[in-house]
Each structure stands twice: as structure tokens, then as C-alpha cells.
């Protein structure tokens with residue numbers, strides 16, 4: 001598999017935010033979201049076998065715990081990734097899969113917690129969500145919308161209502177996009193959408209969504225990689 005990095009840090013997003021986690025970041029993405037903070041994963045990386053990846057995960061977290069498979073878009077390497085995720089589950093790890101929602105997800109092992117994006121209008125990748133993926137969602141899974149403004153918010157709010165997402169998954173995440181040029185200052189002023197404004201909209205509309213901040217951008221310099 002083509003791997004950009006494997007490291008251990010604090011999970012920054014989702015309902016698992018705040019927990020220690022090993023990140024396995026796969027190289028390559030077929031989308032180009034305008035606010036993407038992972039452009040360094042588009043190219044490069046190094047070839048690693050599943051055995052080498054497993055050995056590194058076990059070295060970083062020998063007594064189990066959380067492993068996030070992320071990218072890039074990890075499901076572009078589905079053929080090798082699916083057996084690897086099953087192996088991690090068999091070893092007792094809790095496995096999270098961060099995916100853009102554009103790739104088919106039927107083959108993801110049932111025990112994996114899927115965190116699936118639905119790209120909003122201002123992402124530059126609107127309409128890439130594969131609607132068939134709604135059928136693959138389980139109660140353990142999470143659906144994430146990255147938002148830049150009111151237009152994105154209304155799209156997300158209406159999508160959640162139309163598909164009754166609140167009833168089908170563990171969490172619906174509304175996350176303000178973070179400026180990809182941000183560095184140094186670790187404040188909400190670096191968000192493209194003010195979290196306070198988003199909170200007020202969610203409350204006003206009673207949306208069954210969780211406001212999700214990328215806490216790693218508030219713990220470390222937002223420009224820092226590998227955290």
C-alpha cells in the first residue's frame with residue numbers, strides 16, 4: 001500500500017475526539033476540496049506491506065486502542081485496505097475509517113466505524129457523495145459535513161432532514177472548515193465559518209447535529225503535520 005505517514009496523536013474529530021489514536025494516512029485522493037488540509041497526501045508516500053503497517057501500529061499502540069485509517073482517500077486502495085482493516089479488528093483495535101463518501105463502501109468490514117463526508121456546495125466537490133453509501137451506514141457510523149457559510153449549512157441541514165440521518169448513525173457532525181493557510185494562532189478566528197454563528201443556527205433549527213471542532217488545530221500549530 002502507498003502510505004504517507006503513520007503516527008500516534010490525539011484524535012481531533014468525531015465522537016472519538018480527545019482519545020489517543022494511531023493514524024494510518026494513505027497516499028492519494030481523487031477529489032480536490034478547496035479547503036483541503038491534507039494536500040501533502042496527494043503524491044509521494046512509500047510502499048508498505050500490510051505486515052509492515054500492522055507492525056508499526058502494534059509498536060505505537062501495543063495494547064489495542066484506536067486506529068484511524070485516513071488520507072487522502074483510503075478507499076482508493078480498497079483491495080489491500082479491506083483485509084488490513086479486518087486484521088486490525090481481529091487484533092482487537094477499534095478501527096475508524098475517514099472517507100470522502102465518493103467511493104463505494106459496501107466492502108468495508110462491519111466492525112469498522114465509518115466517518116463519511118458529504119461534500120457541501122462550497123467544497124469544490126459538490127455532488128460527489130455516492131447516494132448508495134447511505135445504505136451502508138450503521139448505528140456506529142458518523143456522517144460529517146465541512147461547512148464554510150450559510151449556503152453549506154442549509155445544504156447540510158436539509159440533507160440531514162431529507163435522509164433522517166439523525167436516526168441512522170451515531171452522530172452527524174457539522175464542522176466549520178479551517179483555513180488551510182492558518183499557522184501560529186490557535187483560535188476559532190482561523191475557521192472559515194464562525195463556530196458561534198454555526199452553533200446559533202443549529203440551535204435555532206434544532207438540527208440533530210453535533211458541532212465538531214478540529215481540536216488538534218487548537219492544541220498544536222494548525223500548520224503542523226503528523227499531530
Ligand code: SF4
Nearest residue numbers: 029031033036072100
Ligand atoms: S477528500 Fe479529503 S483528502 Fe481529498 S481533497 Fe477532499 S479533504 Fe482533501
